[in-house]
Amino acid sequence: MPFDNPFEGPLGDIEILMDARRRIADRGHWLQRQFCYRDRHCLVAALSLASHSRGFNRPNRTERRLARILVRQLPCNAGFSKFMIFATARYRLIAFNDCRRTQHADVLALLDRAIEHLHTRVPQHLAA
Numbered sequence: 001m002p003f004d005n006p007f008e009g010p011l012g013d014i015e016i017l018m019d020a021r022r023r024i025a026d027r028g029h030w031l032q033r034q035f036c037y038r039d040r041h042c043l044v045a046a047l048s049l050a051s052h053s054r055g056f057n058r059p060n061r062t063e064r065r066l067a068r069i070l071v072r073q074l075p076c077n078a079g080f081s082k083f084m085i086f087a088t089a090r091y092r093l094i095a096f097n098d099c100r101r102t103q104h105a106d107v108l109a110l111l112d113r114a115i116e117h118l119h120t121r122v123p124q125h126l127a128a
Helices: 010-024 043-050 061-072 082-086 089-098 104-121
Strands: none
Touching: 010 043, 010 061, 010 104, 043 061, 043 089, 043 104, 061 089, 061 104, 089 104
16 A cells, blocks of 8 residues: 555654554553553554554554564574564564563563664764
């Protein structure tokens, strides 16, 4: 869809990731082993809401693209089996979020790394 990300670039992606982070920044709003429950959300639910996807089973292009960016920032010791490389980015994020060893701080750190990665890709324009 042409309007999946109206900003059409890294700055829009940064704002979407920051919105997803805000949704689960409070430990009481983060959730494991469920998509959402009342005002609590897992990592993928927060990303889905921030990306304006139509629902859990209907991620839009923006959400899928940002999920791939987040997956590239997963720690090497995320504890996935070697076969997880064949899973979709969303499924890998769900597995990371729901892993018993994953803490709330780990999820926020993942979002922070992805935001920082996008910040470094945005060209900096300085006033003369």
